Amino acid sequence: xxxxxxxxxGGNIIDDDIALDTFLSEFAKLKGxxxxxxxxxxxxxxxxxxxxIEVKMTNGRRITDADTLDIITMxxxxxISKTIVARLQANSCNAIGFSGADxxxxxxxxxxxxxxxxxxxxxxxxxxxxxxxxxxKNDVTPVFCAITHDEKGQLxxxxxxxxxxxxxxxxxxxxxxxxxxxxxxxxxxKDINDDASVIESINAKTYQTLIDDGVIADGMLPxxxxxxxxxxxxxxxxxxxxxxxxxxxxxxxxxxxxxxFTTISK
Amino acid sequence: xxxxxxxxxGGNIIDDDIALDTFLSEFAKLKGxxxxxxxxxxxxxxxxxxxxIEVKMTNGRRITDADTLDIITMxxxxxISKTIVARLQANSCNAIGFSGADxxxxxxxxxxxxxxxxxxxxxxxxxxxxxxxxxxKNDVTPVFCAITHDEKGQLxxxxxxxxxxxxxxxxxxxxxxxxxxxxxxxxxxKDINDDASVIESINAKTYQTLIDDGVIADGMLPxxxxxxxxxxxxxxxxxxxxxxxxxxxxxxxxxxxxxxFTTISK
Numbered sequence: 001x002x003x004x005x006x007x008x009x010g011g012n013i014i015d016d017d018i019a020l021d022t023f024l025s026e027f028a029k030l031k032g033x034x035x036x037x038x039x040x041x042x043x044x045x046x047x048x049x050x051x052x053i054e055v056k057m058t059n060g061r062r063i064t065d066a067d068t069l070d071i072i073t074m075x076x077x078x079x080i081s082k083t084i085v086a087r088l089q090a091n092s093c094n095a096i097g098f099s100g101a102d103x104x105x106x107x108x109x110x111x112x113x114x115x116x117x118x119x120x121x122x123x124x125x126x127x128x129x130x131x132x133x134x135x136x137k138n139d140v141t142p143v144f145c146a147i148t149h150d151e152k153g154q155l156x157x158x159x160x161x162x163x164x165x166x167x168x169x170x171x172x173x174x175x176x177x178x179x180x181x182x183x184x185x186x187x188x189x190k191d192i193n194d195d196a197s198v199i200e201s202i203n204a205k206t207y208q209t210l211i212d213d214g215v216i217a218d219g220m221l222p223x224x225x226x227x228x229x230x231x232x233x234x235x236x237x238x239x240x241x242x243x244x245x246x247x248x249x250x251x252x253x254x255x256x257x258x259x260x261f262t263t264i265s266k
Numbered sequence: 267x268x269x270x271x272x273x274x275x276g277g278n279i280i281d282d283d284i285a286l287d288t289f290l291s292e293f294a295k296l297k298g299x300x301x302x303x304x305x306x307x308x309x310x311x312x313x314x315x316x317x318x319i320e321v322k323m324t325n326g327r328r329i330t331d332a333d334t335l336d337i338i339t340m341x342x343x344x345x346i347s348k349t350i351v352a353r354l355q356a357n358s359c360n361a362i363g364f365s366g367a368d369x370x371x372x373x374x375x376x377x378x379x380x381x382x383x384x385x386x387x388x389x390x391x392x393x394x395x396x397x398x399x400x401x402x403k404n405d406v407t408p409v410f411c412a413i414t415h416d417e418k419g420q421l422x423x424x425x426x427x428x429x430x431x432x433x434x435x436x437x438x439x440x441x442x443x444x445x446x447x448x449x450x451x452x453x454x455x456k457d458i459n460d461d462a463s464v465i466e467s468i469n470a471k472t473y474q475t476l477i478d479d480g481v482i483a484d485g486m487l488p489x490x491x492x493x494x495x496x497x498x499x500x501x502x503x504x505x506x507x508x509x510x511x512x513x514x515x516x517x518x519x520x521x522x523x524x525x526x527f528t529t530i531s532k
Contacts, residue, residue, distance in 0.1 A: 078344020086367040090419035153356035
């Protein structure tokens with residue numbers, strides 16, 4: 001089976017124009033089929049402020065009401081997606097911007113109301129890879145924003161890390177799927193204040209110990225849950241770290257010695 | 267050669283939620299390969315007002331500055347495109363939202379500055395149908411917004427009527443291409459105040475007479491120029507009228523007698 005890379009980038013790259021340009025020119029050069037998933041960054045909050053739409057919170061959790069969904073759709077699927085696609089084209093990478101509604105690729109259900117009504121938030125139910133696969137086989141690179149749909153005409157806000165892992169799982173029947181989460185740190189750190197303290201390898205067993213010891217906590221917990229969910233569902237491997245982990249894989253060993261990142265496997 | 271329908275809708279449908287729903291459910295049922303092109307409607311102006319961005323005009327012509335381009339990208343490629351795609355999926359029509367940057371499908375050049383600097387406005391230079399054609403052959407319906415790119419990373423604002431005609435011309439080498447402009451009138455009218463005074467057929471010769479006689483003037487002139495440009499470049503036929511012209515073509519003759527529209531041919 002061919003290797004397929006699913007690469008997720010977040011706000012630290014999207015909000016920094018130079019970082020985004022550098023990332024995209026390197027991403028464009030990556031050989032083989034690939035999918036890019038991008039988060040939202042600060043632009044949606046900035047736009048909401050400009051439009052004087054207040055961010056709604058319940059019990060400290062953000063709520064996606066109809067106005068917020070509109071903003072997210074405009075910023076993620078409009079401005080950010082098309083900016084990335086146009087820049088990839090400028091780097092000779094033939095990209096197409098996708099939401100989960102496009103090609104009916106990611107179907108979700110509106111999160112049921114229990115203690116909190118999260119509004120227009122979707123939990124992924126099904127991934128349809130057939131249209132995407134046709135494009136990949138024709139050298140087209142899908143670029144996903146963090147929006148899905150319910151097949152009944154409703155767009156839904158879905159976490160970008162989850163979209164990346166669900167796509168990786170969906171493709172695992174056809175490809176050796178590798179999932180890369182790019183973020184601002186070198187990976188999972190033993191000491192959050194020491195960027196050199198990277199835990200280079202995590203598996204299901206050590207994962208539980210790291211949670212019990214409080215090393216994986218807060219924002220890293222849902223991210224790592226996505227990783228473990230992926231490797232438990234036929235995704236070949238998951239890597240977390242700075243984008244360097246991705247672009248220097250083919251350079252001589254002596255040059256890559258300083259690049260550390262975390263690999264999660266079964 | 268197979269027939270391909272390129273259908274353009276404008277603000278009168280996009281701004282009216284019920285009209286849009288009705289249109290999309292009928293559009294979804296249309297047999298054979300098809301492409302939808304949508305204009306912008308009033309939402310972009312509304313958003314600009316909410317963000318207190320002023321509409322810039324020079325010599326009575328609208329200017330697309332960087333802020334306006336951002337708004338257009340958010341509204342056209344984000345909100346409107348994804349709303350249409352999600353609703354088509356709900357009607358079992360497998361759609362994907364496109365700008366000209368996606369799949370490198372429509373390349374334009376920034377309009378040169380002569381008397382007026384129009385800003386980020388693109389004049390279409392090339393249409394690449396290869397990726398689109400692969401999708402059409404797999405029952406996917408491309409949905410185009412009125413944004414193109416220059417292959418150097420710059421998005422550009424392009425007239426939706428022009429996008430529809432250039433796509434129709436681009437596809438004419440592979441399909442018998444039919445171009446449909448849906449708008450609020452029954453077609454080209456002899457008397458602008460009489461919706462029954464439809465000129466049912468126009469060709470290159472009668473076209474010039476209609477201009478000379480002042481029947482085709484103002485806003486109809488650029489629209490009709492797009493039509494004539496299309497039929498002069500291998501597009502099979504162009505029709506202008508209300509969406510009914512499209513959806514009742516297969517009903518018995520007695521029921522369609524009241525539906526009038528204008529057909530432009532060579």
